[in-house]
Amino acid sequence: MKIVILGCGRVGSTIASVMSREGHDVTIIDQNADAFRRLSSDFSGKTIVGNGIDEDTLRRAELDRADAFVAVTNGDNRNIMSVQLAKVRFKVPKVVARIYDPIRAAAYAELGIETVCTTCVGAGLIRDKVLGREFSTFEEYLRLGITNASMEGEHERR
């Protein structure tokens, strides 16, 4: 598949390197050209320097032809905005955003955006590791995050 990845940090560069090795057509975007040093030496995809919430940058990455778009910058809001841009403007069939804040991740999941809350998943995995348990499911991990960040104080609108 043709996949465009926004953010070449640890997660982004790993997804890019792995998927490129698996034979996918990968394009990765980062604001900082130095970030591409994190890519593995056998990475055969394209790199683009630019701002991921800018339509022109995404067009340079040929997002209109992409099967999937993944946003894994360090900014939750930047990821949220860019996946919506990818959905609305470029009609990308599959978009996934990494979101640290469990509540924001849940809110946007309700809006039909696939989100991965790495805070929740990481906390769940570590808990299970510590307890020597078998790993649970993605869904259960997400619930952990939400319960912890309890929505106390949020009232229904009168």
Next chain:
Amino acid sequence: MSGASAMYVIVVGAGKVGYYLAKQLLQEGHEVLVMEKDRKTAEALAEELGDIVMHADGCEVRSMAEAGMGRANVVVAVTGDDEDNLVICQMAKRKFGVPRTIARVNDPKNEALFQELGIDQTVSSTRIIFNLIEQQIETSQIIPLAALKRGEIEVVEADITPDSPVAGMRIGQLELPPNTLIISVIRDDHALIPHSDTKLRPGDSVIAMIKAEREKELREIFAGRKI
């Protein structure tokens, strides 16, 4: 402003825009809360405005709840980052049912996107200044007056110069882009209600309603050349 129409307005972002906006709203008798995530900025503003300043991240649901967003009439997001302003307004609408959300947009290209994504109103100072400059450019001859339906339809004013190919033509003869409506012809400070026989004269101003994407075509017809 009378007490009856006073609103509860939450302003997110205490930069220059947020600061002056909050002051003006207070002066008009509205209830205002300013949320600012930078501690220093928030503290400096609190010294002047008192406890209506909250040091908090306006994107965090917990802070939004503390701010009483559930009873806000308007949420205005005026931080310097478009992505933050988007998320603040979407969360305000989605999680707290705020009836009116207004986002400051730094990149004018984001205005249309934000509106598609459910933000009620957007303001781009870049766009406003650009439009002001554009109005001074004679060659364009067409001045945008207003945008309706979230910018889909524009009301524009076009001056008929002596060398315009449409000078001397009747309105019925003009080959206008589809769905263009000539609303009025301003002649010698009088607004005429035009009909197809109305002849355009140099010095006239034509007020027309047009689909935004057709504006360029209209410009070319009035200028008589490709632009």
